[in-house]
Amino acid sequence: MSHAFQNIKEMERTVQVKGLAEQEVMADTVIWPVFYKDADNDLEALVARIEKKNSAIRAFLTLHGFDEGEITQATPSIVDKYAQEYSQNERGFRYIAKSGMTVFSHQPIKVKQALNALNSLAKQGIAITQDDYQNRIEYMFTGLNDIKPQMVQEATQKAREVALKFAKDSDSQLGKIKSARQGQFSISDRDSNTPQIKTVRVVTSVEYYLSD
CATH class of the missing domain: 3.30.110.170 (Protein of unknown function (DUF541), domain 1)
Structure with a gap:
């Protein structure tokens, strides 16, 4: 056998x-980091400008159909260059800030429409960072x-x-x-x-x- x-x-x-x-x-889901950078030598003036810009961004997103559940406000990041030894001799603004918010949505078409209207934010002095790898838009299926x-x-x-x-x-x-x-x-x-x-x-x- x-x-x-x-x-x-x-x-x-x-x-x-x-x-x-x-x-x-x-793609049926999208993560859109809507961030910008700002700088000033006056910390109080910088913070006030950040608050104003964040309000403008939120109003822009609301105008383009995003609700509160799709928008997450990020904590502003402010760097004091004078507190860093290696940059004390560099010229430029003392305070460098990064702020904005993140959009998480299941309607990518709304993001596309909003991207086409970013000039309205630029006219308000808000330059949204898009080339930075950390701020790239992520589409998912x-x-x-x-x-x-x-x-x-x-x-x-x-x-x-x-x-x-x-x-x-x-x-x-x-x-x-x-x-x-x-x-x-x-x-x-x-x-x-x-x-x-x-x-x-x-x-x-x-x-x-x-x-x-």
Whole structure:
């Protein structure tokens, strides 16, 4: 019996194939840091200006449809350059401040519309920092569970198509699945210019039996 089982295993033929499924989706969640920097030699005047600018930003966000639950006020950060030994000889303002707020929303379209109207803040002397890596807008897609079944089915079907072609080219018949493994899903920006558009990918690995 042991010898017979060994002969069967030696005669067993299989083929391992992979199937890829990709889908483009729109981000459904966005984190937008709305921050700016300011400076002055008069600390009291700087603080007063920060409060005024923060009120203007909040009014701007409210005007563009963001409610209080989507806006989080950040604690202003103020640096006294005179208190730092390495910068005592530097020219410029003594106090450097960074302040603003963060928007967390499930409606990215509102952020896009607000970004197109940032000039209205610039006219009030508020230059929103956008090039800083820490202040970049982050777009996310959270609906993966809704598209998982469809994408796994598509990846598995493509794997089967590859296996059928291999079987045909080798004058074999494709049998049942011996084993299958679903790879991890990945979500990435479609490109650097449209981070709100995401590409979702998954690769499925399937091993089929072959027969003559």
